[in-house]
Amino acid sequence: MTHAHALQLNCLNMFSLKNKVALLTGAAGHLGLFMAYGLGQAGAHLILNGRNESKLIELQGNLKAQAIESTILPFDITDSNLVREKIQYIERNFQHLDIIVNNAHSGRACDFQDATSEDFHRDYNVDVIATFELIKASLPLLKKAVSINEDASIINIASMYGMVSPDPRIYGDSKMNNPPHYGAAKAGLIQLTKYFACHLAKDRIRVNAISPGPFPVEEVLNSLTEFKDNLTSKVPMARTGHPIELQGPLLFLASKASSYVTGINLPVDGGWTAW
Template identity: 45%
Template sequence: MNSLSELFSLKNKVALITGGAGYLGSEISYTLAELGADIIIASRNYESCKQKCEEIEMHFDHSIRATAMQLDLLNKEDLKECFAKIEENYGGLDILVNNSWSGNKNSFESISDEDWEYDIEMSLNSVFRCVKAAVPGLQKKKGVILNITSMYGHVAPDYRIYDGIQFTNPPSYGAAKAGVIQFTKYLASFLAPYEIRVNCLSPGPFPHPQTQLNTEFMEKLGSKNPLNRIGQPHEIKGAVALLCSNASSYMTGQNICVDGGWAIW
């Protein structure tokens, strides 16, 4: 019988977290390191990744290995080079976490063609390319893919709570995240013969600290779910641990919502 500690252990596993030095990305990186995985944090901001890796290695007394990599997800050569390094140094991945996001705040009225195309390219197309590059290594290790999506991939933003463009949610964001949720289900089906499991995690209201300075908006945002509050970054750790480990060995193609119950009403 497998114990819970054995099921959740990621010892001797290798995980890549795109955007792993960001607000929620940092919690994902810490979670996988805490479970014993060697982690690779990759984004366009190499220095930020390097700093986060040093911080994590020190926190865990160098019991795990944390490596920073330069990765522009919109640059096909960058992707090719990143995964070639992973193959050379680690022999492929056990865990891929597609977490990166960047984009502009926009309302439907303000969004331009360029902004829409950038968001779709960044939030959807880059996930496709990353998975394509990772699958050969994941096949060898019967690995796991976790796509970080959003509650706005399956429910609409409530226009009544948003105050101007600064705090609104762009239409391109939810459209891209909905695409990732469907892509996750597709991958779960078509990668099953290789024993690769694919799930997604949809965070609810986890606003960045700068956004939290707008207390009136925070009250509106928090009141939208049954728990009547916004989420704190550490509150995604349990779902990440479950979906990236053998504790979820009979789960694939699922979208796990960590949203305070937002989507139930």
């Protein structure tokens, strides 16, 4: 980009995703719903992935009511054959892929004494191996996007618990204990982000991570008052996050507004990891 070209850019236009295609995994989940709206409102055509087709259809209908275009693509991202098949579908129908948001996760809450090796295998398979396979299969479409729009972005959704350990004192008897396999898998995802950022930089494909902090579902906040108080006591901003607060960071990393940003892990945690 020349200096003259840079001066002609409108700051707000840098955040636009118009004419871009974005694949969002885990699209119908607690955080994924708000990510879908954020990307769609910025102009992207959404490819919504998840394993629950009925939830994806419902989300697609709600997005359509806001004039947001989307395509549903329900499949299990841990099936590498299916991944390659669905990427071929995207190639046939869209020719390129500008943005991938790896948001899928599968796991269970438990104490470390109850965790099993199967838990570790499952979480690592979804968060790290499936992400690796999806990125690898998508490379030709990401490179095509670069040739068209001069930019492609991969955003991996990690966690503050991929950076620091959970404090067991805040969970008490809530049965909301964050398990060891969750943080281990998210830490692996952060490292994978840095690896791909360095190895894909030559292709002008940017790779970054977002590490959400405490974003509990509404039911938890309403039913477990003591747990909520313990949780917020760990946050410098003294409150939990709302999923809509992930839209800004996501849009920044997905758009040309972050054209010189790759390899970072952006905590969105109210300061949790700053203590």
